[in-house]
Structure formats: C-alpha cells, structure tokens
Amino acid sequence: ETGVTQTPRHLVMGMTNKKSLKCEQHLGHNAMYWYKQSAKKPLELMFVYNFKEQTENNSVPSRFSPECPNSSHLFLHLHTLQPEDSALYLCASSQGPGLEGDEQYFGPGTRLTVT
C-alpha cells in the first residue's frame, strides 16, 4: 500500500449505530487530519493530530470522536449521528508543522450515509 488509505470506502449507518472510520498513511508523516466534504460546501477541517497529539478541534460535535494511536493511524469513531452528517470524510497527512509548506496528501475518503 502507498500513500494514504481509508476504510471503509462506503458506509451506511442508522442514527443509533456506532461505527469507526480508519485511516493509514504510508508516507512517514507526523501529522494527520480529518476533513468533512459536503456537496456544494468547501472542505471543512475537523481535527489535526501532530505526533499523536490533537492540536486542532474545529468545534466538532462530540458525536465525532477521533483517535490517533500512532503517527501512521487515525480513527474517527461515530455514534448517534444525524442525517446532515452524511458526507465524504477525508483523511490527510503531512510531514508536520514547522516544515515549509507542509503539503497535505489526501486519502480517497469514506462516503458516509446516515439514515
């Protein structure tokens, strides 16, 4: 595997379910991100982790719970979601803060539908 991978690619869940999204990066990066992409809206940053520590939480509701056990893996735990949470959830990674540009590389995303 190369780059940033995400599983599952598609997920349908009811509002009372609990599920988790997984992201893995094979780039040796130290920073990982979760973004939400909804139709007709710009990409929204949700969380940032640097060296496994959360450094940004962009006022995300508590029904979204991130976990970063190491610099290569990132999870997004979901529970009691709402239909408006249906979106494409993208994971990204970068080398880390303090490096010029710190370009972010994205995974293919998980298409989430909440019914």
Place this chain on the structure above:
Amino acid sequence: QKEVEQDPGPLSVPEGAIVSLNCTYSNSAFQYFMWYRQYSRKGPELLMYTYSSGNKEDGRFTAQVDKSSKYISLFIRDSQPSDSATYLCAMKPEVQGIQGAQKLVFGQGTRLTINP
C-alpha cells in the same frame, strides 16, 4: 463574507483550450497557496503549491498569485479530457507555532469538463 471565494461552475471547454481557474480571498495573512485536483469518487490530489506572490509552472499547469489583489489563478494549457475534474484552491497563513499552522482554508471547488 467567505474567506475564500471560488466559482463552483460548472465550466465546460473544448479539448485544447486554455483554462483559467480563479479564487479570491479576504485574509491578507495567507502566504501559502495550493491547487488540488479531485476526480470523481477520489480524494483531492495536490497539483501546485506556491509561497507568497509570483508564478510557478509545471508542465501544462501554471499557478499565479497576486497578493495585492488577493487573487490566485491556475492556468491549464492544451487541456485534455483527462483534466476533467473538480479543482480546489486552498491557502493558509504563515504562523508561528503549531496552533493554526496547518489549518488550510479551501474554496468550494470548480467543476471542469474538457470536451473531446
């Protein structure tokens, strides 16, 4: 007012045409400017990255930044059907420390179709 404005299109041009994609922004602190390309059912792919003002060329792609006008552009020469995708501009300020240093602000994306 949104921090970054980008016309969502759709934009449809014939093969071989020169394509111009643009974003305007309001935050004068933005220093890093990126263009991403996103194919249908895929994640965004970094195309071009520029720091501060000026031009950058990579093959058929040219990125321009005009900080005085708070305006950035991506030009695609000799456009191909394979260039059909959504193009996202993104930018961030140069900040000291970790907090906010990695917070990219994205435009809405422009959907581009190149017709054979």
